[in-house]
């Protein structure tokens with residue numbers, strides 16, 4: 001989500017239109033241009049959550065970057081405690097797919113990266129002990145759908161900070177696996193980011209209007 005409330009609103013409306021019955025958030029909710037507004041909206045929803053590395057870092061003001069510290073200041077104690085206390089994984093049974101395990105990075109780490117270029121042997125090590133039919137991850141901001149051994153491994157993409165085409169990137173599960181890109185007004189979003197005045201607002205605005213190519217994920221994360 002990365003603090004992108006306009007992208008969240010677009011994805012929520014589209015998910016509702018498509019008849020989504022269960023919402024699962026893959027983490028990294030607040031680190032971005034509209035942290036408090038985005039967390040408030042998400043906390044008002046009936047949804048399942050997986051904690052991302054950035055949630056952990058914002059909750060404790062841990063990471064040594066300006067956005068983490070600014071986002072931590074913008075949230076209140078209750079929001080930070082909520083973020084820091086989110087579970088590391090969720091498992092949901094999905095018609096047509098079987099049991100689906102949602103994680104942020106990999107099943108064993110919220111920071112471990114998987115992209116469409118990660119060697120299958122490396123992913124197989126990350127899947128040790130996983131019994132679900134499908135693993136849905138995020139963290140690297142670019143969607144993919146691949147099979148590693150008996151496990152289907154799917155990256156949901158990123159609603160608020162995707163690589164690839166502009167829009168809110170999310171995943172619709174059941175009975176199939178569908179990567180959805182929902183357009184939203186990136187110029188209006190960018191204006192809201194700048195008005196909020198956080199660090200990197202200009203970069204977040206530019207990213208929303210023209211994201212780096214999807215290949216960036218493999219270049220950055222291997």
Ligand SMILES: [Mn+2]
Nearest residue numbers: 028052053139
């Ligand atoms: Mn992350």
